[in-house]
Amino acid sequence: MTNRKGRFGVHGGQYIPETLMNAVIELEKAYNHYKDDPEFKRELTDLFNNYAGRPSLLYYAEKMTKDLGGAKIYLKREDLNHTGSHKINNVLGQALLAKKMGKTRLIAETGAGQHGVATATAAALMGMECVVFMGEEDTRRQALNVYRMELLGAKVVPVKTGTATLKDAVSEAMREWTSRISDTHYCLGSVMGPHPFPTIVRDFQAVISKEIKEQILSKEGRLPDAVIACVGGGSNAMGSFYNFIEDKGVALIGCEAAGRGIDTFETAATINTGRLGIFHGMKSYFCQDKYGQIAPVYSISAGLDYPGIGPEHAYLHDIGRAQYVPVTDDEAVNAFEYLSRTEGIIPAIESAHAVAYAMKIAPSMDRDKIIVITISGRGDKDCAAIARYKGVSYIEEDE
Amino acid sequence: MSRIGKAFENGKAFIAFITCGDPELETTVEAVRQMVQNGADLIELGIPFSDPTAEGPVIQGANLRALTGGVTTDMIFDMVRDLRTDVDVPMVFMTYANVVYSYGADKFLSACSEIGIDGIILPDLPFEEKEEFLDTCHKYGVDLISLIAPTSANRIAMIAREAEGFIYVVSSLGVTGTRSEITTDLGSIVKAIRENTDVPCAIGFGISTPEQARKMAEVSDGAIVGSAIIKIIEKYGKDAPKYVGEYVRSMKEALA
Numbered sequence: 047m048t049n050r051k052g053r054f055g056v057h058g059g060q061y062i063p064e065t066l067m068n069a070v071i072e073l074e075k076a077y078n079h080y081k082d083d084p085e086f087k088r089e090l091t092d093l094f095n096n097y098a099g100r101p102s103l104l105y106y107a108e109k110m111t112k113d114l115g116g117a118k119i120y121l122k123r124e125d126l127n128h129t130g131s132h133k134i135n136n137v138l139g140q141a142l143l144a145k146k147m148g149k150t151r152l153i154a155e156t157g158a159g160q161h162g163v164a165t166a167t168a169a170a171l172m173g174m175e176c177v178v179f180m181g182e183e184d185t186r187r188q189a190l191n192v193y194r195m196e197l198l199g200a201k202v203v204p205v206k207t208g209t210a211t212l213k214d215a216v217s218e219a220m221r222e223w224t225s226r227i228s229d230t231h232y233c234l235g236s237v238m239g240p241h242p243f244p245t246i247v248r249d250f251q252a253v254i255s256k257e258i259k260e261q262i263l264s265k266e267g268r269l270p271d272a273v274i275a276c277v278g279g280g281s282n283a284m285g286s287f288y289n290f291i292e293d294k295g296v297a298l299i300g301c302e303a304a305g306r307g308i309d310t311f312e313t314a315a316t317i318n319t320g321r322l323g324i325f326h327g328m329k330s331y332f333c334q335d336k337y338g339q340i341a342p343v344y345s346i347s348a349g350l351d352y353p354g355i356g357p358e359h360a361y362l363h364d365i366g367r368a369q370y371v372p373v374t375d376d377e378a379v380n381a382f383e384y385l386s387r388t389e390g391i392i393p394a395i396e397s398a399h400a401v402a403y404a405m406k407i408a409p410s411m412d413r414d415k416i417i418v419i420t421i422s423g424r425g426d427k428d429c430a431a432i433a434r435y436k437g438v439s440y441i442e443e444d445e
Numbered sequence: 446m447s448r449i450g451k452a453f454e455n456g457k458a459f460i461a462f463i464t465c466g467d468p469e470l471e472t473t474v475e476a477v478r479q480m481v482q483n484g485a486d487l488i489e490l491g492i493p494f495s496d497p498t499a500e501g502p503v504i505q506g507a508n509l510r511a512l513t514g515g516v517t518t519d520m521i522f523d524m525v526r527d528l529r530t531d532v533d534v535p536m537v538f539m540t541y542a543n544v545v546y547s548y549g550a551d552k553f554l555s556a557c558s559e560i561g562i563d564g565i566i567l568p569d570l571p572f573e574e575k576e577e578f579l580d581t582c583h584k585y586g587v588d589l590i591s592l593i594a595p596t597s598a599n600r601i602a603m604i605a606r607e608a609e610g611f612i613y614v615v616s617s618l619g620v621t622g623t624r625s626e627i628t629t630d631l632g633s634i635v636k637a638i639r640e641n642t643d644v645p646c647a648i649g650f651g652i653s654t655p656e657q658a659r660k661m662a663e664v665s666d667g668a669i670v671g672s673a674i675i676k677i678i679e680k681y682g683k684d685a686p687k688y689v690g691e692y693v694r695s696m697k698e699a700l701a
Binding site: 051059060061062063064065066067068069207208213214217220221224225226227321322323324325326327329332334336337338339340 | 494495496498499501505509512517518519541542543544545546547548568569570571572573574577591592593594595596597598599600604615618619620
């Protein structure tokens with residue numbers, strides 16, 4: 047009987063080539079050693095507080111609350127972190143861990159570019175080499191982030207295979223890792239992939255819900271009624287949910303990218319349209335055809351444009367602890383504009399999916415109810431793409 | 446012993462890989478017949494997958510061409526059924542875990558048994574996860590082929606002891622594809638394998654020339670070639686089978 051590690055219900059596991067097995071075993075051992083090591087924790091907390099700018103604010107969105115006329119809305123401002131998104135939390139943790147393991151090179155996949163920018167940043171800070179794989183389609187959608195990564199000293203490799211988006215960037219980063227393991231750590235950006243990545247990334251992102259809990263107790267003296275976050279692979283959502291899983295009174299809501307709608311093929315809503323499968327090192331839900339070919343998913347958001355979901359989310363869905371709702375491109379773009387106008391906060395188009403769902407449910411909730419929305423990143427990177435989507439022509443194309 | 450053992454009874458084994466349906470199934474069928482007539486001892490039939498994470502650019506291209514051409518798992522089952530009327534060398538499927546899982550492991554493996562497939566190779570199913578399909582493989586008499594890599598080190602004994610059919614020794618780090626040289630100390634890996642099992646082992650990844658095949662077979666029981674064959678198919682398309690046959694003959698002769 048083999049030991050089936052890293053399971054969340056039936057999900058998770060380690061479905062990877064034999065070439066990588068000792069690498070993930072070594073990573074798991076190192077993580078188990080350092081995660082409770084006081085010196086490691088002290089160094090990471092120092093990076094969080096004095097480099098990334100943590101704790102991030104929990105902001106009472108008073109104008110939005112009044113405008114919607116229902117539940118009281120707080121925004122967890124991960125967009126205010128250094129590099130502009132929650133991705134830095136995980137990256138600082140993994141880069142520090144990699145450094146302790148004696149690795150000198152970080153590789154990463156990126157969709158919207160936020161994880162790539164965060165990895166390039168950590169590599170610059172810690173004096174490590176960095177290579178980021180990014181779908182060619184995404185290098186166009188997020189050209190500014192390509193420049194940011196290069197500015198930070200990283201090499202960006204455009205991935206032309208498959209749909210040339212996030213899933214192909216993950217595949218290419220995995221291929222690269224199998225060819226160069228001894229000095230290289232694969233800094234996976236979401237709560238996905240083979241064990242131990244879903245656990246490691248969750249633990250580093252769990253600082254989000256730890257802070258939300260402390261901040262809301264201090265501001266309101268009680269826990270929120272709902273925590274809402276967007277879900278692609280699901281790292282900001284897992285980080286936002288984790289410390290509330292045992293608090294059954296807190297509804298946990300993940301917002302999937304429905305693209306042009308879950309009744310179309312142009313969607314990336316995995317829980318809503320996918321089924322159980324094995325891909326990218328894990329068993330979980332995936333958008334796929336009847337023969338198990340992974341579907342070419344679509345979303346306006348490069349960061350949510352992924353055909354799978356992290357195994358712990360799949361499990362929270364199975365046991366009914368979290369619910370996963372679809373949000374379309376149109377709804378997200380509307381929320382992107384709404385939050386910009388109403389609160390003067392431009393959210394990432396990914397985070398706008400969570401804002402959009404809050405806008406749907408807040409008006410019908412009582413005024414003594416509390417919603418926390420995680421604003422996982424800032425939206426500067428999206429302005430050109432949204433302008434294109436809206437048919438605004440004054441943005442210069444750099445193609 | 447399963448039929449796979451027969452592949453290793455004719456001197457060093459030459460194992461040929463082909464992606465089914467690249468560019469269409471008629472070419473695959475004809476190429477397999479040419480391979481067998483020219484001395485291939487075992488045929489690895491690739492069922493294409495949308496995201497073949499263990500493959501280099503050459504076999505990725507073959508997967509894409511096959512899927513674009515509309516080939517499906519059911520069509521490949523029909524093709525094998527047809528091949529089995531005249532081909533009696535062992536044949537195994539090489540694909541990815543999701544292709545089997547999504548089809549339904551029981552349904553997939555019972556079909557393998559019915560059409561005459563002797564084993565399956567799943568590069569994304571390491572030792573730790575093999576129980577996903579192992580019982581079902583045994584139920585239908587299909588060998589689940591294990592892979593051992595240059596990085597396996599302390600894992601070799603554990604994998605070898607439970608191996609069946611043959612052991613696929615991965616020659617180099619990285620993905621499939623031809624390489625100008627193979628630097629891994631394969632002799633000591635094979636030695637460690639032989640201390641733990643009598644199951645034959647063949648080396649694959651990066652082999653394209655007769656000289657490389659001979660070197661690999663000197664330290665093991667056979668050589669596996671994939672990308673070099675796919676390149677011939679990519680170059681000649683429907684006319685590829687006779688060139689594939691000539692190539693296989695030159696490789697098998699090098700092993701004699």
